[in-house]
Amino acid sequence: xxxxxxxxMAGILKAKGYAETANTEDADLIIFNTCSIRQKAEQxxxxxxxxxxxxxxxxxxxxxxxxxxIAQQKxxxxxxxxxxxxxxxxxxxxxxxxxxxxxxxxxxIEDNPEIQHTNLPAERKGNVKAWVSIMYGCNNxxxxxxxxxxxxxxxxxxxxxxxxxxxxLAEKGFKEVTLLGQNVNSYxxxxxxxxxxxxxNVIKGIERIRFVTSHPRDLSDELILCIKELPKICEHIxxxxxxxxxRILKLMNRGYTYEDYIEKVRxxxxxxxxxxxxxxxxxxxxxxxxxxxxxTIKALRSIEFDGIFAFKFSPxxxxxxxxxxxSINEEITSQQLIDIVGLQNDITLRKNEALKGTHQEVLxxxxxKTDKGKITGRTRTNKIVNFEGNESLIGRLVNxxxxxxxxxxxxxxxxxxx
Ligand code: SF4
Numbered sequence: 001x002x003x004x005x006x007x008x009m010a011g012i013l014k015a016k017g018y019a020e021t022a023n024t025e026d027a028d029l030i031i032f033n034t035c036s037i038r039q040k041a042e043q044x045x046x047x048x049x050x051x052x053x054x055x056x057x058x059x060x061x062x063x064x065x066x067x068x069x070i071a072q073q074k075x076x077x078x079x080x081x082x083x084x085x086x087x088x089x090x091x092x093x094x095x096x097x098x099x100x101x102x103x104x105x106x107x108x109i110e111d112n113p114e115i116q117h118t119n120l121p122a123e124r125k126g127n128v129k130a131w132v133s134i135m136y137g138c139n140n141x142x143x144x145x146x147x148x149x150x151x152x153x154x155x156x157x158x159x160x161x162x163x164x165x166x167x168x169l170a171e172k173g174f175k176e177v178t179l180l181g182q183n184v185n186s187y188x189x190x191x192x193x194x195x196x197x198x199x200x201n202v203i204k205g206i207e208r209i210r211f212v213t214s215h216p217r218d219l220s221d222e223l224i225l226c227i228k229e230l231p232k233i234c235e236h237i238x239x240x241x242x243x244x245x246x247r248i249l250k251l252m253n254r255g256y257t258y259e260d261y262i263e264k265v266r267x268x269x270x271x272x273x274x275x276x277x278x279x280x281x282x283x284x285x286x287x288x289x290x291x292x293x294x295x296t297i298k299a300l301r302s303i304e305f306d307g308i309f310a311f312k313f314s315p316x317x318x319x320x321x322x323x324x325x326x327s328i329n330e331e332i333t334s335q336q337l338i339d340i341v342g343l344q345n346d347i348t349l350r351k352n353e354a355l356k357g358t359h360q361e362v363l364x365x366x367x368x369k370t371d372k373g374k375i376t377g378r379t380r381t382n383k384i385v386n387f388e389g390n391e392s393l394i395g396r397l398v399n400x401x402x403x404x405x406x407x408x409x410x411x412x413x414x415x416x417x418x
Pocket of ligand 1: 138139140141142145146147148182183215
Protein backbone atom coordinates (compact mmCIF):
# COMPACT_ATOMS: atom_id res chain seq x y z
CA UNK A 1 0.00 0.00 0.00
CA UNK A 2 2.78 2.41 0.91
CA UNK A 3 4.81 1.49 -2.17
CA UNK A 4 1.83 2.34 -4.35
CA UNK A 5 1.21 5.59 -2.42
CA UNK A 6 4.83 6.50 -3.21
CA UNK A 7 4.14 5.80 -6.89
CA UNK A 8 1.23 8.23 -6.72
CA MET A 9 3.42 10.90 -5.12
CA ALA A 10 6.01 10.33 -7.87
CA GLY A 11 3.23 10.65 -10.47
CA ILE A 12 2.10 14.00 -9.05
CA LEU A 13 5.69 15.26 -8.87
CA LYS A 14 6.48 14.13 -12.41
CA ALA A 15 3.49 16.12 -13.68
CA LYS A 16 4.97 19.15 -11.88
CA GLY A 17 8.30 18.71 -13.67
CA TYR A 18 10.24 16.92 -10.91
CA ALA A 19 12.58 14.07 -11.82
CA GLU A 20 13.76 11.28 -9.53
CA THR A 21 17.36 11.24 -8.33
CA ALA A 22 19.21 8.28 -6.91
CA ASN A 23 21.44 10.65 -4.96
CA THR A 24 19.96 12.22 -1.82
CA GLU A 25 22.48 15.10 -1.94
CA ASP A 26 21.08 16.19 -5.34
CA ALA A 27 17.46 16.32 -4.22
CA ASP A 28 15.40 19.54 -4.00
CA LEU A 29 12.61 17.66 -2.25
CA ILE A 30 12.76 14.59 -0.02
CA ILE A 31 9.57 12.82 1.02
CA PHE A 32 9.60 10.22 3.78
CA ASN A 33 6.61 7.98 3.15
CA THR A 34 6.37 6.45 6.61
CA CYS A 35 4.85 3.30 7.99
CA SER A 36 3.74 2.90 11.61
CA ILE A 37 2.52 -0.67 11.51
CA ARG A 38 5.41 -1.72 13.76
CA GLN A 39 7.82 0.06 16.09
CA LYS A 40 10.84 -0.92 14.00
CA ALA A 41 9.59 1.01 10.95
CA GLU A 42 9.08 4.09 13.15
CA GLN A 43 12.61 3.86 14.58
CA UNK A 44 14.08 3.59 11.10
CA UNK A 45 12.23 6.72 10.01
CA UNK A 46 13.39 8.69 13.08
CA UNK A 47 17.01 7.88 12.44
CA UNK A 48 16.73 8.78 8.72
CA UNK A 49 15.02 12.07 9.58
CA UNK A 50 17.86 12.91 11.97
CA UNK A 51 20.43 12.09 9.31
CA UNK A 52 18.81 14.38 6.76
CA UNK A 53 18.91 17.33 9.19
CA UNK A 54 22.60 17.79 8.43
CA UNK A 55 21.93 17.90 4.70
CA UNK A 56 19.29 20.60 5.18
CA UNK A 57 21.71 22.71 7.21
CA UNK A 58 24.09 22.66 4.21
CA UNK A 59 21.30 23.10 1.67
CA UNK A 60 18.66 25.44 3.17
CA UNK A 61 16.44 25.42 0.04
CA UNK A 62 15.96 21.67 0.34
CA UNK A 63 12.33 20.87 1.20
CA UNK A 64 11.51 17.93 3.44
CA UNK A 65 8.12 16.29 3.70
CA UNK A 66 6.87 13.55 5.99
CA UNK A 67 3.99 11.51 4.56
CA UNK A 68 2.24 8.26 5.47
CA UNK A 69 0.93 6.84 8.70
CA ILE A 70 3.42 8.42 11.13
CA ALA A 71 2.59 11.82 9.58
CA GLN A 72 -1.09 11.11 10.12
CA GLN A 73 -0.60 10.10 13.74
CA LYS A 74 1.88 12.71 14.91
CA UNK A 75 0.80 15.63 12.68
CA UNK A 76 1.99 19.05 13.83
CA UNK A 77 4.14 17.41 16.50
CA UNK A 78 6.60 16.43 13.77
CA UNK A 79 7.12 20.08 12.83
CA UNK A 80 7.59 21.00 16.50
CA UNK A 81 10.13 18.28 17.20
CA UNK A 82 11.86 18.46 13.82
CA UNK A 83 11.82 22.06 12.58
CA UNK A 84 13.80 21.03 9.49
CA UNK A 85 10.60 19.38 8.17
CA UNK A 86 8.49 21.59 5.85
CA UNK A 87 5.42 19.51 5.08
CA UNK A 88 3.44 16.81 6.87
CA UNK A 89 0.65 14.95 5.11
CA UNK A 90 -1.21 11.73 5.81
CA UNK A 91 -2.21 8.94 3.40
CA UNK A 92 -5.59 10.53 2.80
CA UNK A 93 -4.04 13.81 1.58
CA UNK A 94 -1.66 12.74 -1.17
CA UNK A 95 -3.81 14.63 -3.69
CA UNK A 96 -2.81 17.89 -1.94
CA UNK A 97 0.90 17.38 -2.54
CA UNK A 98 1.04 19.71 -5.53
CA UNK A 99 -0.78 22.56 -3.74
CA UNK A 100 1.32 21.97 -0.62
CA UNK A 101 4.56 22.51 -2.49
CA UNK A 102 3.38 26.01 -3.45
CA UNK A 103 3.47 26.95 0.26
CA UNK A 104 6.36 27.26 2.69
CA UNK A 105 5.03 24.85 5.28
CA UNK A 106 1.87 22.87 5.67
CA UNK A 107 0.25 20.10 7.70
CA UNK A 108 -2.53 18.09 5.98
CA ILE A 109 -3.90 15.28 8.09
CA GLU A 110 -7.65 15.77 7.85
CA ASP A 111 -9.99 12.96 6.74
CA ASN A 112 -10.71 12.93 3.04
CA PRO A 113 -14.34 11.79 2.64
CA GLU A 114 -13.92 11.77 -1.15
CA ILE A 115 -10.70 9.75 -1.33
CA GLN A 116 -12.44 7.04 -3.38
CA HIS A 117 -12.95 9.59 -6.17
CA THR A 118 -9.36 10.85 -6.32
CA ASN A 119 -7.79 9.26 -9.38
CA LEU A 120 -4.14 10.12 -8.96
CA PRO A 121 -1.52 9.49 -11.63
CA ALA A 122 1.00 6.87 -10.53
CA GLU A 123 4.59 6.67 -11.70
CA ARG A 124 5.20 2.92 -11.81
CA LYS A 125 8.49 1.14 -12.28
CA GLY A 126 8.67 -1.14 -15.32
CA ASN A 127 5.62 -2.17 -17.31
CA VAL A 128 4.91 -5.75 -16.33
CA LYS A 129 3.14 -5.60 -12.96
CA ALA A 130 1.12 -2.78 -11.41
CA TRP A 131 -0.55 -2.10 -8.11
CA VAL A 132 -4.06 -0.65 -8.35
CA SER A 133 -5.93 0.70 -5.32
CA ILE A 134 -9.53 -0.41 -5.26
CA MET A 135 -10.38 0.91 -1.81
CA TYR A 136 -8.98 2.91 1.06
CA GLY A 137 -9.08 2.57 4.85
CA CYS A 138 -10.49 -0.16 7.04
CA ASN A 139 -13.49 -0.64 9.34
CA ASN A 140 -12.26 -3.69 11.19
CA UNK A 141 -10.36 -2.32 14.16
CA UNK A 142 -8.33 -5.42 14.89
CA UNK A 143 -7.14 -4.61 18.38
CA UNK A 144 -3.42 -4.49 17.47
CA UNK A 145 -3.73 -2.47 14.27
CA UNK A 146 -3.20 1.23 13.71
CA UNK A 147 -4.51 1.29 10.12
CA UNK A 148 -8.14 2.34 10.78
CA UNK A 149 -6.81 5.31 12.78
CA UNK A 150 -4.33 6.43 10.12
CA UNK A 151 -6.05 5.51 6.86
CA UNK A 152 -9.59 6.18 8.04
CA UNK A 153 -12.82 4.32 7.38
CA UNK A 154 -13.26 2.02 4.42
CA UNK A 155 -14.20 3.61 1.09
CA UNK A 156 -14.39 1.76 -2.23
CA UNK A 157 -13.52 3.30 -5.58
CA UNK A 158 -16.25 3.16 -8.23
CA UNK A 159 -15.65 0.11 -10.42
CA UNK A 160 -15.67 2.24 -13.60
CA UNK A 161 -12.64 4.23 -12.38
CA UNK A 162 -10.74 1.04 -11.54
CA UNK A 163 -11.70 -0.48 -14.90
CA UNK A 164 -10.49 2.62 -16.78
CA UNK A 165 -7.21 2.72 -14.85
CA UNK A 166 -6.53 -0.93 -15.68
CA UNK A 167 -7.47 -0.42 -19.36
CA UNK A 168 -4.86 2.38 -19.41
CA LEU A 169 -2.28 0.01 -17.89
CA ALA A 170 -3.08 -2.65 -20.48
CA GLU A 171 -2.53 -0.08 -23.25
CA LYS A 172 0.89 0.67 -21.78
CA GLY A 173 1.75 -3.04 -21.95
CA PHE A 174 1.24 -4.08 -18.30
CA LYS A 175 0.36 -7.76 -18.02
CA GLU A 176 -0.50 -8.18 -14.35
CA VAL A 177 -2.44 -6.10 -11.83
CA THR A 178 -2.63 -6.53 -8.07
CA LEU A 179 -5.77 -5.02 -6.62
CA LEU A 180 -5.03 -3.34 -3.33
CA GLY A 181 -7.13 -2.80 -0.24
CA GLN A 182 -6.84 -3.45 3.49
CA ASN A 183 -9.71 -5.90 3.09
CA VAL A 184 -10.53 -6.38 -0.59
CA ASN A 185 -13.21 -8.94 0.24
CA SER A 186 -15.43 -6.19 1.63
CA TYR A 187 -15.07 -4.01 -1.50
CA UNK A 188 -18.49 -2.46 -1.91
CA UNK A 189 -19.19 0.17 -4.51
CA UNK A 190 -21.56 -0.17 -7.47
CA UNK A 191 -20.71 -3.89 -7.30
CA UNK A 192 -19.10 -6.27 -4.79
CA UNK A 193 -15.57 -7.71 -5.05
CA UNK A 194 -16.48 -10.77 -7.18
CA UNK A 195 -18.42 -8.38 -9.46
CA UNK A 196 -15.35 -6.19 -9.80
CA UNK A 197 -13.17 -9.21 -10.63
CA UNK A 198 -15.60 -10.31 -13.34
CA UNK A 199 -15.44 -6.82 -14.88
CA UNK A 200 -11.66 -6.68 -14.87
CA ASN A 201 -11.23 -10.21 -16.13
CA VAL A 202 -12.36 -9.14 -19.61
CA ILE A 203 -9.73 -6.41 -20.07
CA LYS A 204 -7.68 -7.27 -23.13
CA GLY A 205 -3.93 -7.37 -22.58
CA ILE A 206 -4.11 -8.06 -18.84
CA GLU A 207 -3.09 -11.67 -18.35
CA ARG A 208 -3.11 -11.99 -14.60
CA ILE A 209 -5.08 -10.54 -11.69
CA ARG A 210 -4.02 -10.75 -8.07
CA PHE A 211 -5.44 -9.12 -4.95
CA VAL A 212 -4.35 -8.41 -1.42
CA THR A 213 -5.41 -8.52 1.43
CA SER A 214 -8.33 -10.86 2.08
CA HIS A 215 -9.96 -10.87 5.50
CA PRO A 216 -10.93 -14.48 6.34
CA ARG A 217 -14.30 -13.43 7.76
CA ASP A 218 -15.34 -11.83 4.45
CA LEU A 219 -14.08 -14.51 2.09
CA SER A 220 -17.31 -15.55 0.36
CA ASP A 221 -18.25 -18.65 -1.62
CA GLU A 222 -18.87 -16.29 -4.55
CA LEU A 223 -15.24 -15.13 -4.40
CA ILE A 224 -13.95 -18.71 -4.24
CA LEU A 225 -16.04 -19.47 -7.33
CA CYS A 226 -14.49 -16.44 -9.10
CA ILE A 227 -10.96 -17.65 -8.37
CA LYS A 228 -11.94 -21.04 -9.74
CA GLU A 229 -13.77 -19.83 -12.84
CA LEU A 230 -12.09 -16.64 -14.03
CA PRO A 231 -9.02 -17.55 -16.06
CA LYS A 232 -7.01 -14.45 -15.19
CA ILE A 233 -7.36 -14.69 -11.39
CA CYS A 234 -4.18 -16.25 -10.07
CA GLU A 235 -4.43 -19.24 -7.76
CA HIS A 236 -2.93 -17.58 -4.73
CA ILE A 237 -4.59 -16.02 -1.72
CA UNK A 238 -3.03 -14.22 1.21
CA UNK A 239 -5.35 -14.95 4.12
CA UNK A 240 -4.01 -13.66 7.45
CA UNK A 241 -4.70 -16.10 10.27
CA UNK A 242 -2.70 -14.20 12.98
CA UNK A 243 -3.19 -16.92 15.62
CA UNK A 244 -4.53 -20.46 15.85
CA UNK A 245 -5.96 -19.82 19.32
CA UNK A 246 -9.60 -18.74 19.53
CA ARG A 247 -8.92 -16.93 22.79
CA ILE A 248 -6.22 -14.80 21.14
CA LEU A 249 -8.29 -14.29 17.97
CA LYS A 250 -11.06 -12.90 20.15
CA LEU A 251 -8.68 -10.55 21.95
CA MET A 252 -7.41 -9.48 18.53
CA ASN A 253 -11.02 -8.74 17.47
CA ARG A 254 -10.53 -10.70 14.27
CA GLY A 255 -14.16 -11.75 13.93
CA TYR A 256 -13.58 -15.46 13.24
CA THR A 257 -12.60 -18.62 15.07
CA TYR A 258 -10.00 -21.12 13.97
CA GLU A 259 -12.85 -23.43 12.92
CA ASP A 260 -14.29 -20.67 10.71
CA TYR A 261 -10.85 -20.16 9.19
CA ILE A 262 -10.15 -23.77 8.36
CA GLU A 263 -13.61 -24.10 6.86
CA LYS A 264 -12.65 -21.33 4.38
CA VAL A 265 -9.34 -23.07 3.69
CA ARG A 266 -11.19 -26.35 3.14
CA UNK A 267 -13.52 -24.71 0.61
CA UNK A 268 -10.60 -23.04 -1.17
CA UNK A 269 -8.63 -26.26 -1.46
CA UNK A 270 -11.70 -28.22 -2.50
CA UNK A 271 -12.53 -25.78 -5.32
CA UNK A 272 -8.99 -24.96 -6.40
CA UNK A 273 -6.78 -27.91 -5.34
CA UNK A 274 -3.49 -26.32 -6.43
CA UNK A 275 -4.16 -22.91 -4.82
CA UNK A 276 -1.30 -21.42 -2.77
CA UNK A 277 -2.30 -19.98 0.58
CA UNK A 278 -0.06 -17.64 2.54
CA UNK A 279 -0.69 -16.00 5.87
CA UNK A 280 0.41 -13.61 8.65
CA UNK A 281 1.13 -14.71 12.22
CA UNK A 282 1.69 -12.50 15.27
CA UNK A 283 3.65 -13.90 18.19
CA UNK A 284 3.74 -12.56 21.73
CA UNK A 285 0.27 -10.99 21.72
CA UNK A 286 -0.60 -9.82 25.28
CA UNK A 287 -1.49 -12.72 27.57
CA UNK A 288 -0.52 -15.35 24.97
CA UNK A 289 0.37 -18.56 26.80
CA UNK A 290 2.53 -21.51 25.82
CA UNK A 291 -0.71 -23.31 25.13
CA UNK A 292 -1.89 -20.59 22.70
CA UNK A 293 1.47 -20.76 20.97
CA UNK A 294 1.24 -24.57 20.70
CA UNK A 295 -2.21 -24.25 19.14
CA THR A 296 -0.78 -21.89 16.50
CA ILE A 297 2.06 -24.32 15.79
CA LYS A 298 -0.50 -27.10 15.42
CA ALA A 299 -2.51 -24.92 13.00
CA LEU A 300 0.58 -24.26 10.86
CA ARG A 301 1.30 -28.01 10.74
CA SER A 302 -2.25 -28.83 9.82
CA ILE A 303 -2.91 -26.15 7.17
CA GLU A 304 0.56 -26.25 5.57
CA PHE A 305 0.70 -22.72 4.20
CA ASP A 306 2.88 -22.01 1.19
CA GLY A 307 4.49 -19.15 3.06
CA ILE A 308 3.97 -16.93 6.09
CA PHE A 309 4.96 -13.51 7.36
CA ALA A 310 5.52 -13.86 11.10
CA PHE A 311 6.05 -10.86 13.37
CA LYS A 312 6.46 -10.14 17.04
CA PHE A 313 3.57 -8.18 18.52
CA SER A 314 4.39 -4.48 18.45
CA PRO A 315 2.17 -2.28 20.67
CA UNK A 316 0.83 0.68 18.66
CA UNK A 317 -0.17 3.69 20.70
CA UNK A 318 -3.91 4.36 20.48
CA UNK A 319 -4.92 0.75 19.78
CA UNK A 320 -6.77 -1.48 22.26
CA UNK A 321 -3.98 -4.08 22.38
CA UNK A 322 -1.44 -1.45 23.44
CA UNK A 323 -3.46 -0.99 26.65
CA UNK A 324 -3.72 -4.71 27.38
CA UNK A 325 -1.77 -5.91 30.35
CA UNK A 326 0.19 -9.14 30.59
CA SER A 327 2.77 -8.34 27.97
CA ILE A 328 4.95 -11.31 27.01
CA ASN A 329 8.59 -11.64 27.87
CA GLU A 330 10.77 -10.60 24.91
CA GLU A 331 12.92 -13.72 25.14
CA ILE A 332 9.89 -16.02 25.01
CA THR A 333 8.43 -14.13 22.05
CA SER A 334 11.74 -14.34 20.18
CA GLN A 335 11.93 -18.09 20.75
CA GLN A 336 8.31 -18.52 19.62
CA LEU A 337 9.10 -16.60 16.44
CA ILE A 338 12.12 -18.83 15.79
CA ASP A 339 9.92 -21.93 16.29
CA ILE A 340 7.28 -20.63 13.90
CA VAL A 341 9.71 -19.54 11.18
CA GLY A 342 11.70 -22.80 11.47
CA LEU A 343 8.61 -24.94 11.15
CA GLN A 344 7.29 -22.93 8.21
CA ASN A 345 10.63 -23.02 6.41
CA ASP A 346 10.44 -26.81 6.42
CA ILE A 347 6.86 -26.78 5.17
CA THR A 348 7.60 -24.22 2.43
CA LEU A 349 10.62 -26.20 1.24
CA ARG A 350 8.62 -29.41 1.18
CA LYS A 351 5.84 -27.75 -0.83
CA ASN A 352 8.33 -26.24 -3.27
CA GLU A 353 10.08 -29.58 -3.69
CA ALA A 354 6.78 -31.12 -4.69
CA LEU A 355 6.87 -28.83 -7.75
CA LYS A 356 10.06 -30.39 -9.11
CA GLY A 357 9.45 -31.83 -12.55
CA THR A 358 6.19 -29.90 -13.05
CA HIS A 359 5.64 -27.34 -15.80
CA GLN A 360 4.65 -23.89 -14.55
CA GLU A 361 3.37 -20.81 -16.34
CA VAL A 362 5.67 -17.92 -15.39
CA LEU A 363 5.27 -14.23 -16.13
CA UNK A 364 8.78 -12.91 -16.71
CA UNK A 365 9.48 -9.81 -14.62
CA UNK A 366 13.14 -8.97 -15.17
CA UNK A 367 16.73 -9.89 -14.39
CA UNK A 368 17.15 -12.11 -11.35
CA LYS A 369 18.40 -10.20 -8.29
CA THR A 370 19.99 -13.24 -6.71
CA ASP A 371 21.07 -15.26 -9.72
CA LYS A 372 23.35 -13.25 -11.98
CA GLY A 373 22.82 -13.98 -15.65
CA LYS A 374 19.34 -15.40 -15.09
CA ILE A 375 15.90 -13.92 -15.49
CA THR A 376 13.07 -14.18 -13.03
CA GLY A 377 9.32 -14.33 -12.84
CA ARG A 378 6.49 -15.78 -10.79
CA THR A 379 4.17 -18.73 -11.13
CA ARG A 380 0.44 -18.15 -10.94
CA THR A 381 0.76 -19.31 -7.33
CA ASN A 382 3.21 -16.43 -6.68
CA LYS A 383 6.38 -18.49 -6.37
CA ILE A 384 9.60 -16.93 -7.67
CA VAL A 385 11.27 -18.86 -10.50
CA ASN A 386 14.78 -18.09 -11.82
CA PHE A 387 15.91 -19.52 -15.14
CA GLU A 388 18.28 -18.95 -18.01
CA GLY A 389 16.74 -16.80 -20.66
CA ASN A 390 16.97 -13.65 -22.66
CA GLU A 391 15.74 -10.33 -21.26
CA SER A 392 13.60 -9.99 -24.41
CA LEU A 393 11.24 -12.38 -22.59
CA ILE A 394 10.39 -9.73 -19.97
CA GLY A 395 6.63 -9.24 -19.92
CA ARG A 396 5.98 -12.61 -21.63
CA LEU A 397 4.29 -15.71 -20.28
CA VAL A 398 6.61 -18.70 -20.53
CA ASN A 399 6.40 -22.35 -19.68
CA UNK A 400 9.09 -23.52 -17.25
CA UNK A 401 10.04 -26.97 -16.07
CA UNK A 402 10.94 -26.78 -12.36
CA UNK A 403 14.33 -28.35 -11.71
CA UNK A 404 15.40 -27.18 -8.25
CA UNK A 405 13.44 -26.08 -5.20
CA UNK A 406 14.64 -23.77 -2.46
CA UNK A 407 12.79 -22.13 0.42
CA UNK A 408 12.26 -18.79 -1.23
CA UNK A 409 12.51 -19.58 -4.91
CA UNK A 410 12.56 -22.23 -7.61
CA UNK A 411 14.90 -22.81 -10.51
CA UNK A 412 13.79 -24.09 -13.84
CA UNK A 413 14.35 -24.59 -17.54
CA UNK A 414 12.59 -22.71 -20.29
CA UNK A 415 10.31 -25.06 -22.23
CA UNK A 416 8.29 -22.70 -24.39
CA UNK A 417 6.97 -19.17 -24.63
CA UNK A 418 3.55 -17.87 -25.57
S1 SF4 B 1 -8.34 -5.87 8.75
FE1 SF4 B 1 -6.15 -5.48 8.45
S2 SF4 B 1 -5.97 -3.27 8.19
FE2 SF4 B 1 -8.00 -3.64 9.03
S3 SF4 B 1 -7.74 -3.39 11.24
FE3 SF4 B 1 -7.48 -5.58 10.80
S4 SF4 B 1 -5.28 -5.87 10.48
FE4 SF4 B 1 -5.69 -3.65 10.35
